[in-house]
Structure formats: structure tokens, C-alpha cells
Amino acid sequence: MPTIHEKIECLIADRGLTKRKAAEMAGIKYTTFHSAMTSQRKMDFETIDAISKALRVDIRFFSQTKSKVTLEPCSEIDDLNSKAIGLLDEAFQAGVRSHLYAGKEISLEAFLNWWFASSGRLEYADQLIPYIDLFNKPTSDDKRIQPLQTGPQSLASVCFDVQHPGQLIETLEGFDGNINARLLNAHREALEKGEPVISHPSLDVNLRDGKRFTRRYRRVLAPVTLADGTTLVANYSQDIRPQ
Incomplete structure (x- = not known):
């Protein structure tokens, strides 16, 4: 299944943009965005939210079960870290749902x-x-x-x-x-x-x-x-x- 990084890569390519331009549109420092895309730092909710708005896609695009989001580790990790990554992934998806609907009437x-x-x-x-x-x-x-x-x-x-x-x-x-x-x-x-x-x-x-x-x-x-x-x-x- 595609990772969140791969989904962002595809969206950027589909829009005919460079990564630097996508980061600029999202209001993110290019160095920060580059580090997240290369797994040197965590791809956090704020970054994903900014990218989804800049590229004009619903943030749920990154959290659908059949193409589930994964928060990737830097490289090799042990079993304990793998479980931790899984928990972060579930927390992220829960965050997407609450972010969309908390305190709002459904329109x-x-x-x-x-x-x-x-x-x-x-x-x-x-x-x-x-x-x-x-x-x-x-x-x-x-x-x-x-x-x-x-x-x-x-x-x-x-x-x-x-x-x-x-x-x-x-x-x-x-x-x-x-x-x-x-x-x-x-x-x-x-x-x-x-x-x-x-x-x-x-x-x-x-x-x-x-x-x-x-x-x-x-x-x-x-x-x-x-x-x-x-x-x-x-x-x-x-x-x-x-x-």
C-alpha cells in the first residue's frame, strides 16, 4: 500500500510542481519539508494538513484504510519501534477525524x-x-x-x-x-x-x-x-x- 510520502510525491507530480514550490504553497520551510519527505524528521499532522490544503485535496486522502497512512521510520528499526510507529499511525488517523468534525455541525x-x-x-x-x-x-x-x-x-x-x-x-x-x-x-x-x-x-x-x-x-x-x-x-x- 502507498505510504504517505508516496501519496504526496504523486500529488506534487500530478500538479506539475516541484517539491520546493509545493512547500512554498503550503507555507512550510523547504528544509523542513525535505527532511519530512526523506524521513529525517516525523511527518507530523500540521505538515500533512498544510500540504493537503495547498494541493487542494481532502486530508482524509491520507488516512483511508485501503491506502492506509504509514509514518515511516528512518531506516532499520526493531520490533518495539515498529509497534510504536503503528500506534502513531492510528493516532494520526483519529486526529484527522476529530480535526474534521470536532465542534462543527455536519454541513x-x-x-x-x-x-x-x-x-x-x-x-x-x-x-x-x-x-x-x-x-x-x-x-x-x-x-x-x-x-x-x-x-x-x-x-x-x-x-x-x-x-x-x-x-x-x-x-x-x-x-x-x-x-x-x-x-x-x-x-x-x-x-x-x-x-x-x-x-x-x-x-x-x-x-x-x-x-x-x-x-x-x-x-x-x-x-x-x-x-x-x-x-x-x-x-x-x-x-x-x-x-
Whole structure:
């Protein structure tokens, strides 16, 4: 698997830059950057963060499991040092996650950054799961979208008073055929495009408790995959406003 140094090398080459120019763009002394790249000093979080911003990549690029970050030793090390390097690697990846989300509400931008950085792989979505609803891929026979999991802070949970997929199914059954058809088509569009689709739909429906629900909101539907390769549709919505 590629090391963090190799990933940075590839990014610099891809941008058509020299290492000196990349260091300058990142606001790092070239001697410091050179030492880190040649393993003469530790490639610390601050250096990686500065490089990711300068080269315009999400910092999670350096911490994905399938191309896991490694903090390399100088040369030959014993078993004890090897274990220490592994612990530093795990700490770095944990630092990436906390740096991205600590003290922040999840925004549409954060959702899109996550999706494009991870290609929609849900094993990297721990911080997003409470804010999204997950749906099975619609079949040709479906009359409405099929919820698999609801997030406790998603649009459905907050506005429809939904606490589990069964309640969301009941809510959808109360929508008229045209609304359900539009929802099905929107999910199919995201799957066909293979990437997030942003829209600003509106709803005017009666809920399970008999109350009328009228809202316009911003929504992103995106294909996502489980670790076993199963494809689902994620619904992330925000900016709910009364009409």
C-alpha cells in the first residue's frame, strides 16, 4: 500500500510542481519539508494538513484504510519501534477525524467532501451516519422508496418524528402517488449518475399524526457502498424552511 510520502510525491507530480514550490504553497520551510519527505524528521499532522490544503485535496486522502497512512521510520528499526510507529499511525488517523468534525455541525459541504474523498464508502462515514437516511436500491416494481436506516438527526427524524425505518415507511405510505414517484425517480437518477445529486424539493403532505407538513429544503441523494460492496442510496437534507 502507498505510504504517505508516496501519496504526496504523486500529488506534487500530478500538479506539475516541484517539491520546493509545493512547500512554498503550503507555507512550510523547504528544509523542513525535505527532511519530512526523506524521513529525517516525523511527518507530523500540521505538515500533512498544510500540504493537503495547498494541493487542494481532502486530508482524509491520507488516512483511508485501503491506502492506509504509514509514518515511516528512518531506516532499520526493531520490533518495539515498529509497534510504536503503528500506534502513531492510528493516532494520526483519529486526529484527522476529530480535526474534521470536532465542534462543527455536519454541513452539505462536509457530506460532499466525505463522498468524493471516500467514493461513498460508508465505512468512513461514522460522523455522518446520524444525519443521513439510507435506502435500498429501488427495483422496477417499487411504488415508493425503501428505507433501510434512519439517522436520529436526519430530516425525516426531526421533521416527521421518525425514530426507525418502519415509521418512515408509514409516513411514505401517506404520501400521494406523484410524490412517491418523484422520490423514486430522484433515487434512480443518483444511481444512474453514480454521484451526488443536489436538488431543492418541496413537500406539502399530511403526516402520520394528521398534521400538515409543508417545507422546502435542500437535498443531496448519493449512491453509497457498504464494506461488502452492497450499493445503497443516502439522503442528506438541510436548510429546512417553512413556506
